[in-house]
Structure formats: structure tokens, C-alpha cells
Amino acid sequence: MAARGIETTVVTQTGSYFFELSNAKGWKTFGFDFSRRKNVLRISRGISELLERETPDLVHAHGARSALPVSLLPRAKRPAFAYTVHGFHFDQKGPGSRQFFKLVEKLCIGRADQIIVVGRADEAFAYREGLIDDPRRWSQVYNGVELPPGCIISQRPEFDVAFVGRLHPQKNPLVLPEILAAMKRPSARMLIVGGGELETSLRENCRSFGVESQVTMTGTKSRADALELMSRARIFVLPSLWEGVPVSVVEAMKMGLPVVASRIAGNQELIRHGETGLLADPLAPTEFAEHLSSLLDYPQLAQSLATRAASFASTTFSIDNQVTAHLRIYESAISQSRARRPR
Template sequence: MRAVIVTNRVKRYVNGFKSMIEPLIELGYEVVWAADFTQFKEDLSTIPCKIHQTNFRSNPFDPNNITAYSQLLELLRQEPVDLIHCNTPIGGLIGRLCAKHAKVKKILYTAHGFHFYTGAPIINQTLFKWGEKYLARNTDILLTINQEDFKAATNFKFRKDGKLCLIHGAGINTGYISNSNRDKIREEIGIPASAIMVFSAGELNQNKNNRVIIEGLAKINNPEVYYVLCGEGKLRKDLEELSEKLGVSNQVKFLGFRTDVLDILSAADIFAMPSFREGLPRSLMEAMDAGLPCIVSNIRGNSDLIEEGKGGFLLSPKDVLGYAKVIEKLAIDTGLRRNFGALNKEKVKDFDFKNVKSEIKTIYKSLM
């Protein structure tokens, strides 16, 4: 039996890929992974399957995607393929079109976050939704990772006997975060041991909406509350200037790109994710596993993980005063932080990599 995994650009062999590839190998499939490996930062020999360089680009108008279509179609026509599992919007589009033309027996697609989410622009609600509905007709199993996407796809029409599934995301390794180095890490990044540390991780862009936390911090007017950001992005300079303008630059720490995010999480007191759009955010799950209370925007993905008043707070992405109030509330209430953190640490166990891998393996088995 032969299976092909389709993803976009790959930098590391992480859990999201392992949860698809390893179950197929265990079930006896010969696996080929079609993706763009030009920026892979590890040893390619660590990948336990064949790889096929495919020039996928996330921009749908990039001409490389025309090349990617040809590259993937050639792979699928070399010899019969029993199963193809597509990921990302571009991989889902090109992969399913190629699979149809190559007469692949079983076609799966994991939606890591539909573009026609609640509050999305009109073009997303029309063109992208129509596109997903059309492609669903060439899909045997559609996997979703949050409740909103699952509900949105309930009226899709699939291939004969096709079905819709909800899984627990890509999976994280739970139970590995320790706060034993808390003081050392705080000293390294310049946070006093007695201070309250609010933490965010991710690209510094418009969607991540970090400015609302900086603005909230200014309203609190408490020099003992710090905001630490891990990540790079085009808005870094703007956020630094905003911090300076609001008089909180001494309390906002920009750490840039870091490979030790889990260690830094262990030194935090509160996690913040005020994004406008998410699928099922891994960084939020990691914060839950670290036992942190979480203040997040009330959007899909976030609301799958955090329940209002149980593990954290859900707010509108633009509610500056709301974020200020809940940061202040958690900052002064050690018991509440501890209770929320314990709830999160228990809830996130369902999203452990081993559980996700088992879910996907069961789905693969159903197609054999």
C-alpha cells in the first residue's frame, strides 16, 4: 500500500507531521511526503519516509504553485496511490485536484482553520467557502480541529460514504514543562522574581494583536506587571514605539525568535493570546500544560480550549479595558491563578500527541 502526505513548507519534523506519518508506517503503508523542504533546519535523514520536493507557497497567486501542481501530479501518476492526506489551504487545493486526476483511492484533508471564519471578510465568506464546498466533493474524510469549523462543514457533501471528523489538533507533548529554572530564566530576561509576568508567543503581526495587551498594561499602571513577547515580525518596531509612547517600555520585553519558549513559559504567571484568528493554537495548549491561567480572544480555537471563568477569560480582541481588568485581577489573586492553571493542565491532556496520533490511526484504519 502507498500513501502520500501533502503539506506546505516544512522547517522541522514536528508532532503535526508525526501524527500522520507514523500511523501510516505502523499500518504497513509506504509513505511519501510531498512538501517544500528547502528551508528544513534538521537532518532530512531523520524523517522516517520518502520525501518529494514540491514547490508549494502559501500565497495562492505565487507561480511556484503551478510548478507544485505538476510536481505532485507526476508523483501520484508514477504508481498507484491508496491514500493521500492533504493539509493547509494550498496543499488541500492542489492535493485534492491532483488526487482526483490521478484517481487516488482515498482522499483526506485536514482543515487547520477555514478562511471563512466568523468575522472574516466577505471574500472569505463567499469565494473561500464555495471553494471548500466544491473540494469536499473530492474528499473521503474531512478532519477539523475546532468546533466552529466542524459545524461549518456539517452541510458539505463528500465523496460517496465520506465523513466529517473532529480531532484534537496536531498534538503537543504534555507533562514536560517544569518551573524548576524559573528564577534563572527570569534573571536572564530581566524580570524581577517578585513581578507578575504576562507572556505571549508568535509572530508579531496584525493578527496576533499584541498591541491590545500593551495598551491594557498602560491602563493598569502597575510597574510590577511585565509583558514578555517571543517572536519576530514586521510589527516589532511599531509595538516598541507604542510601548515607549504609553510609558511602559521598561515593562515590555521583546525577546525575538527563541528556541526555548517552553522554558520561558515556565517562568510566566499569565499567558495572553488576543488574536483575531486562530485554528487551534499550539502555543495556547503549551501554556495550559505549563499550568498557566490564560486570557485570550473569544474566537474559534481559543474557545475550544478555554472556558470563560474556568482556566481563564475570553474577551473581544479589541477590548483593551477588558484585558486590563483581567490582567489586574489575576495579578493580585494568586489562588485564582493557581486554580485556573490546574484546570488547564488537566484539560490539555486530551490534546496530547499520543491521543491525536491514535485518533488519526483509527481514521486511517477505517479506510483499509
Template structure:
């Protein structure tokens, strides 16, 4: 059944961008009318790049939503209310904490909070770069906003546990795990044989990803002449100079998703020592590509890796080095874990499964009369950017 779905996100970059693109494109292909309201941040791709990522039938609209808290948030709420009133969506899907806060206030004032979905992509109160007082404040805000109505969709089992344990109203929480387009990954199981093993990671160079841990690992294993380290991605110049040793690590710079998938197939081991996560797309992609992974035992990472089967979960730098050495030295183990990782990821993290799960939630939130009769044709709407 055709619906009008409005996605709202302040953070249209990284994993949030991946999820919004994946879901919006599937929905518009199924005949839904899809609109994306988003703001611009330092990690938001240029408009031309967004045009390439989104199906042309997905309409995008700019709404100023700043990460900082201030009087400007009042203007953002009113702008969202105007857009919601104009679009009259059947479902409002909020992504990331700030957009969810503003969006839930706007939908409450318009009386449509019952038809609101919130995907945290990692709760703000779980961040490691904020004070304990800030964490408590963010948790209090989440509780107050969740009490107003709407449905939380966690992207990992760990995130769902936190939602049900800390936010109350467990009946308005569900689990839909993050996904990738599994058909875009090669499935022949072959990997080119090179002179060196390649240990890689994929992320923006930020505090969250603990790049100094990856750097220390590369420096400690530099004596192994058969191993090289690659970081797929880039970051702010000061972050790169502070945390990345370019003598020990090859920094690829920004590369396309297609190029990343190809280059992952040329690697041997994936490492993700992050401090916190929602459910990392990069880790799912690496596992789908057939890479055994070693990751910190935090929310999200521990929901992707099956410890001892598709990779290893670690608690500290010593365990990180130990398991990396183990995989470097044991080729049969790398092969077994890589094959298990690919099979597990393809069965569990497909975009088709993601889409079906959201359709089921939409049907729960909307009465039968809210479904629209599909149109005979689906004209291409004009993309408007303000």
C-alpha cells in the same frame, strides 16, 4: 498495519509545522512510510532545522506551491500529480487551504480523492484580514472542492461546526483536536518565585495575533511595578516596530521549543488576544505548562479554555484588562486555574490520542486489502530535497 502516507502543505511553519512534525514522526515510528511534500515560505525554517525536527526516516520533497493565485498553480498541480503517481500513497493528507486546493485537484485527476484527508488548520474564509467578497469566494471554492471527495478533519469543535454547517457532506467530516507532546512538559506543579509576575504570549508578530492589544495591555499595566510582559517569538521588522512597544514588552526573538517550554514554566499568566485561530498550539502548550490563560473568544481559543476554570475568554480590550488584573491580584486564583489548566490539557491534548484518532480515520478510508504487511526492518530512506 504499515501504510504509505503522503503529507502535503504549502505552509510548513508555525502551528502547521508543529502538527505535521508531530503526526509524521509518530507515524514513521509506528512503521509507516511517510513523505512530506512542502514549499518554502518566509516562515519555513531552514532545511537544517527541519532535519532536527523530523525523524530521519521521514522523507521531505520540495514542491513549489505559492500563496497567491495564478497560472503557476497549474504547474503546481501537475508537479503534485507526478509526485503522487511516483509515490503511490495509501493516504494523502493535505494541510492548509492552498495545498488542499491544489492537492484535491491532483487527487481527483488521479482518481484517489476518496483516500484524501484535509486538515484546514483554520479555514481561509474565516480570516479577518480579507474582504467579505474574498471570504465568499474562498467559501465557494471550499464547497466545490469538498464536493469532489475526501475527508475533512477539523482541529477544533468550532471548526467542525463550520465545516458541517457551510460545506455540506457532513458525513465526510471528523474532529481530531490539536495536540502536544505532554510528556515533554514538567509536571511537578512548582513555579519559581520571582520579584515580578510575568504575563506572556507566544506567537509570530503578525496581524492575526493582534499584537497591538498585547502592547496596549502592557502599557496600561506598566504602573504595576510587580508585573512584566514577555512576547516569546519575533516577526518582520516592520511588524515589530509598528505593533510592539519594546519599552513595555520584552521580545525574546526566536527560541527553541525546548527553551519555550522551560520559560513558560517561569511565567504566571498567558494572554492570546488573536483575531482568528484554528486551534492554537501556543495556547495548548501554555495550558499544559500550568498557566491560566486569557484569550479572545474566537474559533479555536474557545475550544481550549474552559471559561472560569482554566482561564477566561474575552470579547474586547476592556475584558482583557479586567481579567488580567484579576489574575495578577489574586494569587490563589492563579494557582487553582493553573492546576486545572494543566490537568485538563494533559488529559485532552496528548499526541498519543492524536495518533490513535488518525489511525481510526485511515482504517475508515482504506479497504482492508489496502493495508500492507509490516516489513521486518525499516531502513532509513535517503532524504531528498529538490
């Protein structure tokens, strides 16, 4: 953005990885506590005051947690508003909660001048749920993903399988020890990078399935450290129950790691089974185990999948493409916002 003459201000979770990174880069950065939904009115007031001081042409909110405080601002106090949906998570809620969180999404979508989805599966879901009233306000833009310089796979891997992600029910990490046990390879090593509320349960599963000595758990790591650890593996695995377009899979593809992932909408947008990776039922650990074993047994198959995946990811998920698309969307949002204002 800066290279194209766009001055950007970052508003994010105080103390988060992105907050620290943004400050280190010297970007203008402001922190709020987005971690609690009950703070939404307080955050809205803070953002309102910030917008009055900074007078931006546009505010771009990522996810409903940040879009809701912006949506609650009076139109007169809100500049042009773009909203990126990072997955429609209300679909994973119970019946009562599902309706409430769907209404929250509808509010954010209704107040935004432009809405962005990061994958075709989310766009199709929005149509099914009746969330798209005016297709001209909607765009699908893939996230640009670039690896740090020198991030290449190791020629002497330490691990056979790597998982990188939050230890959260969405990512389905508790199935990992069962997958490893089903592989029936006592010498196989699995790397698990990430932290979260399921860490204790995951350690217990490793013990109960008898694979504790085969698993290395690192806890939460920075992106650079996580990618460096990922590069020491032979295969990347992601058994998620639901996804938008998982960045970790794109990173693995660009790095040249073959991927075995769950057969769900977001992953199927990235992986053509047997061409750019392998897919398995997230509730069938034996199917995951069979795919992982086949890639370990047949390195040529693993290499051919990885090569095709890297070619696909390098052309589809570029930063330049994402920035170009966003600038076009910003111009549309600003024009729509100005047309709304009283003359």
C-alpha cells in the same frame, strides 16, 4: 505513525522549520514553495510526479494552501485523499474575496475522501455555511500536543505575562502594549515571542503607550526555544481575533501556566471562564488588564485555574488519541477511494 507500522513521507515548505526538523529526523522529505498561490499549478505537477514515484496509499493535506494542489490532480492520478481544515479563514475576507476563497474550500472538500476539523467550532461553522454534504466524510479530531522533556514552568519567573505567536492581525498583537499600559504596573514585565509583518508597528505601539522598557521582544524562535521562554512567565496571554483551536493555549495549559485569552469560539472550546482560565473581549484591553492583574494579585486563583487546565489538556490533547483517530480516518478514505475507481 512509524511505531504503528506506517511509512510516512513529508511534503512541506522548502526551508521551513518543519522541513529542517523532518530532514534532521531522517524522514523522507520533499520541499515545495507553497508561499505563493500563483505556484499552485506548478506545485500540482510536482506533487503528481511525486505521487507517481512514491505510490502512497493516501495523501493527507493540511490547510487549503496544500490541499488545493492535490485537489487539482485528476482522480486517476490521486490516491486516497484526507484533508484537515485548520480554520475557515475565508470568513475573515471582504465580500468578494470571501466568496472566492469559500469556493476554493468547497473544491478541496469536494475532492477529499475524508475531511478533518480540529475543533467543534469549525465543525459548527461548516454546517452553517452549507459545506457539509455528507457527515460520514467529516471527523473532528483534536491535535495531539506534547511538550519537550523537561519543559516545566520556572520557580523564579522573569516575566509576568508572555505572548507566543505570529505577529499577524489574527493574533491581535498590537493590543498588547495597550493591555500592559492599562495594568498600571510599571514593574510588570511582558515577553513577546514571535515575528511577522506587524513587528515594526508593535514596537511603535510600545513606545507610544510608554511601556517600551517593560517589553522584551525576541523575534521568531524554534518551538523548543519558544516554549522554554514561555516557561519563564507567570501568565500566558492570547488576544486573538479568531482561532481554530490554538496550540499555544494547549501548550501553556499543559505547562501549568494560567491563561487569559480572547472570548472567541476557538478559545471558548478550551477555556471555561473561571474554571480553566479567563476570557476577555479582544477589543477591550482594560478587561484583559483586569484579568491579568487579578491573577498576579491572587496567586492561589492562578494556581487553581492552571491545575484544572492542565488536567483537561493532558487528557484531551494526546498524540495517541490523534494517531488512533487518524488511522481510522485513513482506512475509511482508502476504502472510499477504492470504491470510486473503475473495476
